[in-house]
Amino acid sequence: MTKPTLAELQHEFDKRLKLYNGTNEVSDLWLPYLAAIQDVLPEDNNGENTLANNQILYPICLKCLEKFENNSEQIKNKDFAEICLLIPEMSVDKGLWYGLFYKKQIGVKYAHLWIDWAEYTEENELNWAGAWGIYEEAKKFVIDHDECAEIDKAYRAFADRFQEWDKNEYEKEQSKVKPKNRATVTKRKTQTRSSFEIMMASEPKTKRSPIRAQASLESDDDPDCQLLPECREAVRLEYSRMLDMSNTSLMGGERVSCIPSNIRRGSIVPPLMNIFTIDQVLRRQSQVPINDTLDENFLDVSCIVVDERDPFDDHIRRQILDKRGINYAIMENYSVEKTNLPTVLSKNKIGTKIEKVKLGGTNYEFGKKLGEGAYGYVITARLESDPKVTYACKIQHPPTVWEFYILTELSRRTIRKAGQFDLNQRIPTVYRLIEYNDYSVMLMQRAPQTLLDFANYHISRDRYVPLCYQLYYSIEMLRIFDYMHRLRIIHCDVKPDNFMVLHCPTTFSTKKASCAPIPSLMLIDFNRSIDLKLFDNGTAFVTCVPKKELACVEMLNNRPWIFQHDLFGMVYSIHVLVFLSYMTVCEDQQRQDGSMTTKAKFSKRIHDIWKEFFYEFLNIPDCQHLPDLNAWADRLELLLFEEAKRIKSKDTDYASMFRMKLDTHLNQFQPPPPPTPAPTS
Incomplete structure (x- = not known):
């Protein structure tokens, strides 16, 4: 029996697509069509698809991913992962990793997809550094507690393999180095570390001289004077020299790096990571915290560069946070409830009588309305178990976490010292933020x-x-x-x-x-x-x-x-x-x-x-x-x-x-x- 031609398959598919009335278009039509296309396409001498074949398969794969949308049931379908893993095998555009991951954010919240691709990169492409970068990027997008635990479990298992691989690579590099003539060797000893030791070190081996805060806040004769650790910019400069930024992916932005098409399976692919990922790892694993300091020269710049984007747009804010590797989910006092806000707290019902509501596992009482704006309203709240503990409860629609992030950052950056101006006493203290499907609830300090x-x-x-x-x-x-x-x-x-x-x-x-x-x-x-x-x-x-x-x-x-x-x-x-x-x-x-x-x-x-x-x-x-x-x-x-x-x-x-x-x-x-x-x- 002769195989059908591509034109015949396309004609048959179009006919079935017009007559289809089912509920699972991807599994019933698109996946069989993709399999049939793969079956009729000729393979090269190594049994792999040619570049011409990939140019035919690639748009069909992307169309399949579009059909999946962001449906949790469809995303967990094994066919979705198979299509995602098929994308990097094609040399059409490997930089568009996972199809529409960064274009339409399909599937980025699901741990198993990141793990699948990291394992594929490690086992099939032998790219351990790239796999490490994928795990780090996953931590920015995966929010659910159980999904985060799954990522962490896989990452810990991978870290042992990565360390062993890096050690072997380092020894190979050292074995290739020709020994110098003894007459030219100096007595000075230098300490060399492998790339893994640099990326995963608990703290830099050579610490720079600590930077003091501004003189008005700290004096030399103060025995309790706290020294600030080395600044973040110095750390970035130290580690950025070790990365090939030409192949860096700007996660969350519009530009996505493209891995050259001549890199085939089995070769070492440049790592998928960026300088902000390194900064995030140092923050999480270093024993010495990298604190922000008062910026005395915050306008000491050679020129002003205008950014025409709207800094108040929530979508642009999310993009910038993603690019910087900042994840709300890991912030303290932040939680997500995958339900709607209790109806008794709706704008029309609250403020007429005391309501008892359970939020995030804690019982509260809500009283009078303090204020109302275009995007939300503020009401009084107190603990049911201890009525003396009162809050201002800010309820906003659509849900937003931005104010919580800003107040948390301000509190973290403020240098507290007795006898000096304390900004933390002049901004609200945030006790908790709960993000619902339709509203966000922020409990903070109440003022008169x-x-x-x-x-x-x-x-x-x-x-x-x-x-x-x-x-x-x-x-x-x-x-x-x-x-x-x-x-x-x-x-x-x-x-x-x-x-x-x-x-x-x-x-x-x-x-x-x-x-x-x-x-x-x-x-x-x-x-x-x-x-x-x-x-x-x-x-x-x-x-x-x-x-x-x-x-x-x-x-x-x-x-x-x-x-x-x-x-x-x-x-x-x-x-x-x-x-x-x-x-x-x-x-x-x-x-x-x-x-x-x-x-x-x-x-x-x-x-x-x-x-x-x-x-x-x-x-x-x-x-x-x-x-x-x-x-x-x-x-x-x-x-x-x-x-x-x-x-x-x-x-x-x-x-x-x-x-x-x-x-x-x-x-x-x-x-x-x-x-x-x-x-x-």
Whole structure:
């Protein structure tokens, strides 16, 4: 019986595809069609498919993978794995590993697919280094706890084989080296390590001199001074020299490396790994943690490079995190529930009475609603077993983990030292994040009222905010952003209602205190924040925010911005304290040089320093010439000391009522009673 031709197979397949009414199109039609195509294609002398055959099979394999979609039942089908393993055998485009793994994210959450391909790379291609890279990449994508355990089990078994292989390869290389003439051998001994020892070492053999934190935070005569380990950049430079970056895969990005088509089975393929994978391994296995430090020269760059991508887009954020090898699943206090949020916590039902709900294995009670926005709402929560432990519970749709990541990073990067400014006391403490199918639930520190409430309190009493409070809270803002920007985090949603008032003093010191100042403001809502450590140094942005009144001058003029957006929001918030009105920016008609100013009138009651302050912060030349926040904070602090000598108790006694409101608001949990219906006539 003669074999059918390709044209006949194609015609028969098209006819069956039109008439098919079943539920499993892949198994019933595509896989038999693929097998029939393979059967009729001629093989070369070695019994393998030729390049021409692969060019025919390749699009059919990809079509099969597309049909599988991301269905958990279909993905576990053995046929899917077989097709995936068939792809690397073809010399059409080996770089498109696992078909659509990085194009459409098909199957990336399933451990057995990664393990299958790693074993294929190890056994068939004899590429142990490449297999190691695959296991490392798998840890970025596999999220489920059981799937992660499966990856770890396979990885531990592989590590022993990898070490033995690397040792043999190292000995082979050493045996090929010709011994030097004894007369030319020096007495100096050098220590050489194999590539596996370098990749898997618990810590580098030769440690560099430790880097101290900034002088203002640590002094030489302090016996408790903590030394920082060698910086991350030095580690990257040390290990990047040992990698062939020309064949590096940018995981999570658009570019995927292509292994040359002339590399056949049995040859050593360049390893599938990148520098961020090495960095991740060092973080996980090193006995000396690689900490981030305060970046004193965070704008000491030769040029600014504009990134036209939207830094607020969640898809782009995920891409960048994937590229950097950051996986939410391994973060502490993060968990996933593969169900929907309990209906009693829905926006329409919550806030009318106390609800008892079990979240992530813990029983909570939920009370009054604290606030509501476009993407979610905040309600009070407390432990059912201990009602004294209260939280602010932020519920968002669609589910997001970004704010949790930013707050966790800020807390991790902050250097805590007694007597010094502590940013952790000025940002919310996150206790837990639970990601549901439809919502995310974040339990964090609860704070009383906002800076906007403080301004409205003065409006309700028909009085302006005294200069001492203007200075007091402005100094706190300047310190917060000076410190946070050195940690390379931009908030990007700074406004008066995102500052929570923690402390409202009625007396002010007339000289600088020796101890750390009491935290007076807490900056909240980091949903739109940017982590500059995920970008190259000197990266600037041009994306404009939807609300034009909160857009900085650079955004309105289509100029690059980095920290200017935060500084504009800070000035916007200070404007509310000084003028008791929102800020509107316009061109300064008096100067006639294109400079910007606020439309508000600088009357006699407004201190002269604010005119200079608003001018400098609204007319920033470029990204490399920003105002000195620390210098401005010191300057305002000196003015506050002078003002403290002048003010009398009657000038601040009225604020004691607001202090009482802070305590009352913080202790409220019971939802307000429903409104009484109007009597019917």
